Amino acid sequence: MYYLLVNGQKTGPYTAQDVQQMRRQNAIGDETQFWKDGMFSWETIGSQRNLFETSYAQPQYQQPQSYQQPQYQQPQYQQQPSPINNYYQQPLVVQPVIIGLSKSRVTFILLGLFLGGLGIHNFYAGYSGKAIAQLLLNLFLFWTIIVPVAIGIWVLIEVITVDTDAFGNRMM
Numbered sequence: 445m446y447y448l449l450v451n452g453q454k455t456g457p458y459t460a461q462d463v464q465q466m467r468r469q470n471a472i473g474d475e476t477q478f479w480k481d482g483m484f485s486w487e488t489i490g491s492q493r494n495l496f497e498t499s500y501a502q503p504q505y506q507q508p509q510s511y512q513q514p515q516y517q518q519p520q521y522q523q524q525p526s527p528i529n530n531y532y533q534q535p536l537v538v539q540p541v542i543i544g545l546s547k548s549r550v551t552f553i554l555l556g557l558f559l560g561g562l563g564i565h566n567f568y569a570g571y572s573g574k575a576i577a578q579l580l581l582n583l584f585l586f587w588t589i590i591v592p593v594a595i596g597i598w599v600l601i602e603v604i605t606v607d608t609d610a611f612g613n614r615m616m
Contacts, residue, residue: 449477449486463489549615553603560599561592570610574602 445457450472458466466472467489474490547569556565563578578595585591608614 445480447479448472449479546613547609547615549607552606552615556599556603560603561586561595565599565602569606569615572610 446460446463447454447456448458448463449455463472463478472489474488476489477486478489478492479486552565552569555568559565561578561582563575563582566572566575566578578598581591582595606615
């Protein structure tokens, strides 16, 4: 940011573009003094012409798009990229569904209804994180009455809504 001395008064701050525009409009001249942070004293704009050059570049004439010669290029042949998991920027690995090893939905529901507080139904379906949470909460906080009720509601919702195991295989 630049400061100028105009008629003995300090004005500014201005950008270099502002100073260039004022020079083009003859609002200031080469004898006008300027200062910016880092300078020891005021200097004249004429002594630092390279900072405030006002030369104009002549515009280049371009033919309208419709009159230009078309550019012909050979097509670039590339190998097809492998599918990418955009979140991790790694090749996407698709796990096959293994038929014959699918879990029984009836077994999942029965385990949930009778042993759901211990998370056994989640161990059966492969959701070990949820299963461990249910087991530990129930083992250590069963006496609070609120935790077993909350886990009971949690289990009931899982029994109704969960129809795939942890690997994405549909329970039959």
